[in-house]
Amino acid sequence: MLLEIDDVSLLYGRIQALHGISLTVAEGEIVALIGANGAGKSTTMRAISGIRPIATGSIRFDGEDISKLRADLRVRRGLCQAPEGRGIFPGMSVLENLDMGAYTRRDRAGIAEDLARVLDLFPRLAERRKQAGGTLSGGEQQMLAVGRALMSRPKLLLLDEPSMGLAPMLIQQIFDIIKEINEQGTTVLLVEQNAQQALARAHRAYVLETGKIVKTGTGAELLHDPAVKEAYLGVA
Amino acid sequence: MTTVLERVRSGREAAGERWRGAPRWVRWALLVAVIAFFYALPNREFYQYLGPIPTPGANFTQVLFTVSIYVLLAVGLNIVVGFAGLLDLGYFGFFAVGAYTVAVLTSPSSNLKTLWPWLLVVPLAIGLTMLSGVMLGTPTLRLRGDYLAIVTLGFAEMIRIAAVSSEFLKGQRGFNQIPHPPGKYADGKPFFGVLDARPYYWLVLTLIILVVIGVRNLTHSRVGRAWISIREDEDAAQLMGVPTFKFKLWAFASGAAIAGLAGALFAGKQNFVNSQNFELLNSIIILAAVIFGGSGNIVGAIVGGGLVAYMIERFRGIELFGVELYEYRFLIFGLVLVVMMIFRPEGLIPNRRRAAEFKDRRKEVIVGE
Ligand SMILES: Nc1ncnc2c1ncn2[C@@H]1O[C@H](COP(=O)(O)OP(=O)(O)OP(=O)(O)O)[C@@H](O)[C@H]1O
Ligand SMILES: [Mg+2]
Numbered sequence: 001m002l003l004e005i006d007d008v009s010l011l012y013g014r015i016q017a018l019h020g021i022s023l024t025v026a027e028g029e030i031v032a033l034i035g036a037n038g039a040g041k042s043t044t045m046r047a048i049s050g051i052r053p054i055a056t057g058s059i060r061f062d063g064e065d066i067s068k069l070r071a072d073l074r075v076r077r078g079l080c081q082a083p084e085g086r087g088i089f090p091g092m093s094v095l096e097n098l099d100m101g102a103y104t105r106r107d108r109a110g111i112a113e114d115l116a117r118v119l120d121l122f123p124r125l126a127e128r129r130k131q132a133g134g135t136l137s138g139g140e141q142q143m144l145a146v147g148r149a150l151m152s153r154p155k156l157l158l159l160d161e162p163s164m165g166l167a168p169m170l171i172q173q174i175f176d177i178i179k180e181i182n183e184q185g186t187t188v189l190l191v192e193q194n195a196q197q198a199l200a201r202a203h204r205a206y207v208l209e210t211g212k213i214v215k216t217g218t219g220a221e222l223l224h225d226p227a228v229k230e231a232y233l234g235v236a
Numbered sequence: 237m238t239t240v241l242e243r244v245r246s247g248r249e250a251a252g253e254r255w256r257g258a259p260r261w262v263r264w265a266l267l268v269a270v271i272a273f274f275y276a277l278p279n280r281e282f283y284q285y286l287g288p289i290p291t292p293g294a295n296f297t298q299v300l301f302t303v304s305i306y307v308l309l310a311v312g313l314n315i316v317v318g319f320a321g322l323l324d325l326g327y328f329g330f331f332a333v334g335a336y337t338v339a340v341l342t343s344p345s346s347n348l349k350t351l352w353p354w355l356l357v358v359p360l361a362i363g364l365t366m367l368s369g370v371m372l373g374t375p376t377l378r379l380r381g382d383y384l385a386i387v388t389l390g391f392a393e394m395i396r397i398a399a400v401s402s403e404f405l406k407g408q409r410g411f412n413q414i415p416h417p418p419g420k421y422a423d424g425k426p427f428f429g430v431l432d433a434r435p436y437y438w439l440v441l442t443l444i445i446l447v448v449i450g451v452r453n454l455t456h457s458r459v460g461r462a463w464i465s466i467r468e469d470e471d472a473a474q475l476m477g478v479p480t481f482k483f484k485l486w487a488f489a490s491g492a493a494i495a496g497l498a499g500a501l502f503a504g505k506q507n508f509v510n511s512q513n514f515e516l517l518n519s520i521i522i523l524a525a526v527i528f529g530g531s532g533n534i535v536g537a538i539v540g541g542g543l544v545a546y547m548i549e550r551f552r553g554i555e556l557f558g559v560e561l562y563e564y565r566f567l568i569f570g571l572v573l574v575v576m577m578i579f580r581p582e583g584l585i586p587n588r589r590r591a592a593e594f595k596d597r598r599k600e601v602i603v604g605e
Contacts, residue, residue, distance in 0.1 A: 051471055075477030087472040089465055091589030100465055103458075104477035132592035152477065 001060075002027045002156055002187055003048070003079075008057035010040075010047050017043040019211040020057065025156065030178065030188045032198040032219065034232055035208035041191040042084045044208070045160050048189070049081040050074045062155065076104050078155035082145040082162065084191075090134025094125050097133045097144055101151025110153070118147040121177050138165045146174070150181065157181065160191045175201055195232040199223040207232070274441060278434045293553020293562070297433040301505060303545040304440040305498050309522050310541025311447055311534065312494025317523065318531035318587070319455060320487035321467030322377070323385040326392025328519035330365045330492040333395065334499025336405060337361035339509040343411035347404060354415045358500045365496025369489040377484045392519050399511035410510025414503050428504070436505040443501070447494060448534055454490075455534075463487055467532075468593060517566075521548075524573055530583025532590040539585055544569070 003025040010018040017040050025031045035041050046052040048059060050071035058067045066074055080101075089097050098118060102111045119126040122143045128136065133144060146162050162178065163171040175197050182188050192198035199205055202219035207228060215228065222228045255263070276282045278297040283290050290296040309331060316324045340346045341357045376387045399405045417439065419427035428435050454460055462483045465473035474480050503509050521544060529540020548569065551561035561568070576583075582591045 049475055051474055070479070071474045072477045072479045075475065080477075081475050083472060083475055087469055087475070089468040089472065091468050091587075091591075091593040092464070096461075100461065100473075100476045100478075103461070103465075132589070134592055148476070 001025065002062060003189070004058075004060040005044075005048070006058045006060070008044075008047055008059065009055045010043055010052060011055050012043075012052075016055075017211055018047065018054075021208075021211070021213055022057075023206050023213060023216075025187060025189050027155075027187055028182075028185075029203045030182050030190060030201060032195075032202035032205040033189065033191045033208060034193075034195045034198060034205060034222075034228075036231070037193075038210075039208040040211040041208055042160055043211075045081055045084070045158050045189075045191060049079065049158060072104075075152060075154075078153075079158070080149045080152040080154035080156075081158035082149035082160065084160035084164070086138075086141040086145045088133040088136075088141050088144050088148065090132065092133055094129045094131055094133060094136070094144060097148050098125075098151050101148035102153075104152060111151070114151055114153055118150050121150075121180070122147050139167065139170050142166060142174070146177070150186070154186060156187045156189060158189050158191075161193060162190070163192065163194045163197065171197065195228070196223075199228075271445070275438065278437050291549050291552060293551075293560075294549055295433070297437060299546070299549045301433045301437045301440065302549065303542055304437050304444065305502055306522065306525065306545035307538050307541040308440060308444050308447065308498045308501075309495060310525050310529065310537040311444065311451065312491045312498070313522050314526050314531060314534065314537035315451060315463075315487050315494070316491035317526055318533065318537060318590075319460065319463040319467065320484055321463075322484060322488060323381060324388045324488070324491065325385050325523065326388035326390070326516075326519050327491070327495055327522055328514060328516070329388070329392030329395045330369060330495035331499040331502070331518075332392070332399065332514040333365045333368050334361045334496030335503040335509050335513065336395075336399065336499075337364050337496070338500045338503040339411035339414055340405075342503075343414045343509075345406060345409075345411045345413070354417055354500075354504045358497070358504075361500040362493050362496045365499070366489050366493040369492030370485060373485045373488040377488060378481055389516075389519075392514075392516060396511065396514050396516065399514060405511070407511050410508055412508055414507050414509060416507070417504050430507065433505070436501070440498075440501055443497065444538075447497075448538070451534060459483065459486070464532075464589065468589075521545075521569075524569070527583060528573060528576060530586035530590065532587035533583070533585055536583050536585035536587065540583070543584075 001024045005021060005023050007020045007022055008018055009016060009020055021044060033041050033044060043052065047054050050066070050069060054067060058065055060066065061074070061077060061079055064077065066077065089100060092100065098115060102114070105111055124140055125143055125147055128140065133141065136144060142162060142165065146159065149157055159178065162174050166174060171194060178188060178190065179201055190198055190202065199219045199222050205217065205219050205222050206213050207215040207222065215222065215225070217225070278300050283296060291299045309327065313324065313327045316322050316327070338354065338357050338361050340348055341350050341352050341360065342354055344351060372387060372391055376384045400407050416426065416428040421427055462473070462478045465476065465478055466480050466483060470480055522541065525540040525544035526537050528544060529538070530536025548565050551565045551568070554561045582594050
């Protein structure tokens, strides 16, 4: 297993946001995490990337226990998150933002190669390479956040609602890109409100409800599960 | 009103464009001219032709020395506030640590009676200030931003109160006969004397240039990129693999070290240090100067620090309706700041990025969270 989360709880002050979550991601997979607003999806991502400390449980990545490892060191191990709400650097240009994605790397040739790949995946970013990140449109910022995360050449890419705020056409496109990234060899853990699209492309998925995993299965299984259908796919 | 402002703004932007677009040698020539101007400035033979620039109510070379110290402080604080985005409300506290280290170790009034030469104590003063920065920063920089502001404020007050009331730091009576920097003319007269402020000003000016070169190199390196990313979005910086705590501590400690250097220079010139030199207001003035000039931009910090310190002195000896303007210097200063923050919140000469941060479109839509 590339990522193994075992019985993880997380507290925000007195509020317990995660109640003993366990999940795994195998190398090469796309795993989706779906759930209602406030279920704890972003919190799970924060626990994995390390910007929030966990209270109990353990997180193993690539055979190593990273439960207590600093966030920046987790990036060096090959774990990179594109944060929810974009989280790009507003004053830096598109290129500078992408460059920050490669902050932990020193292999110039490899970075140039990945930059070319990202600009190829997102032609819109290529057009606006000199523009300040903060002046991009919402959708463009979303692409930049995903592109920037790719620049660290992660083993595991964590995407928190990459389709948020995008037009239907672009949603389609961003999911296609996620698929493509995955086929090029990056493992993906994907948080999505857009359950339909996410489940259709994920190898496996987990359903999160008020800080607990309540269901798991392959993408196709959950897509046809009556309870999931009713709660998350908007079909009665 | 707004059209005038717009015109001023676009004029300034055009000037910026032209500066960036100018050939290399033109920029160098201008830079050399500006530096030469400031080296020449304290000479009476030169400044007497500058019309209203010399201060009527105070010795102009003394004023220039004060201004240069403020510029050095502004350059240092700009690293902390402008580059790393850390709010330090007690920056003058580090200046005090630097000045008192020199005073305690060199002055005959000190209980220690070490009487070390000034030059030997300068690196000690810088080191000690840096250490106090690390000690203050280590517990607080892990916490959220507002804690740092409060702790630094408390730190500066603590230093001031210790200076006022502790026997060791001599309170109002202060430390006498702090030695000057070394150096003699060919005829045996000391280069750094009591009456002539020019050598001290030239020394500070030279150090400002060296510090600016150092800071510039830093900001164009990985360190600078890390600082900017922390300022713009700390969580995102961490998610990109930037060890944020380490870099914040670095910024904080290097800022402190520069203040320590300024304090040591001040003590070496002044000959006398007592508790009245370190009012809280000074911290606020420097912070305001950095923001006024355009925080995040070295040139902005220099202009801000210089202009603010100079204007305050310039008000001396000017009477309006029977009162000296100097009495109202902080009122005027406050008004200018308020007007600035309304019309030009990014400062006089902002950093390009900083200006873009103010236009950040992420604030347009409130999503998630
Ligand atoms: N910084 C915080 N302090 C306190 N409570 C928080 C904090 N962040 C999140 N929470 C709470 O934790 C719970 C889980 O939040 P989280 O952001 O993980 O939800 P989510 O599943 O990502 O929701 P959404 O789909 O709306 O993004 C919520 O009840 C939220 O109010
Ligand atoms: Mg969320």
